[in-house]
Amino acid sequence: MEHLDVLFVGYNPGMRSEETGHHFAGPGNLFWALLADSGLTGQRLTFEQDRELLFWRIGIVNLVDRPTPGTADLDPIELLQGGLRCRARVDQLRPKVVAFLGKEIFRYYRQMSKSAPITWGIQPDGLVAGVWEAVLPNPSRRSTMAYELRLRYFREVKQLSEWGPHPRP
Numbered sequence: 060m061e062h063l064d065v066l067f068v069g070y071n072p073g074m075r076s077e078e079t080g081h082h083f084a085g086p087g088n089l090f091w092a093l094l095a096d097s098g099l100t101g102q103r104l105t106f107e108q109d110r111e112l113l114f115w116r117i118g119i120v121n122l123v124d125r126p127t128p129g130t131a132d133l134d135p136i137e138l139l140q141g142g143l144r145c146r147a148r149v150d151q152l153r154p155k156v157v158a159f160l161g162k163e164i165f166r167y168y169r170q171m172s173k174s175a176p177i178t179w180g181i182q183p184d185g186l187v188a189g190v191w192e193a194v195l196p197n198p199s200r201r202s203t204m205a206y207e208l209r210l211r212y213f214r215e216v217k218q219l220s221e222w223g224p225h226p227r228p
Contacts, residue, residue: 063154097213142167
């Protein structure tokens, strides 16, 4: 996963992803549609094609590797540890953009309090020099955010990936 334009960060594998061995395999997950509709991929992929994301210079990592039925089954300690591992991974890979699929994921990555205010979209400063950070809504159908609004943030990530490195040295 070298020379990535975008690295997506999720919570952890769901049970369907664990069963199939592929990312975002849950029925009705909108991740694949959002990738295609935003222009991040040149075609609509399925979860079985997740390894083909590298063709578009896209990678996926999780805060926690342990599969669970839902994020409520994750322990705060393992999420904090996952945030630290994720930071090291971003520092190692240095993608143009790291896109967090939820505000809480971003808080664990940044080691922030649960009540720290976070806005959707591009973040003003990154932890890793040259890497843009963006907070996107979770692509799960359980989210109540409208598809068009989610798509707007995925399109922002597409634009960021074309800009080049974050100007912060």
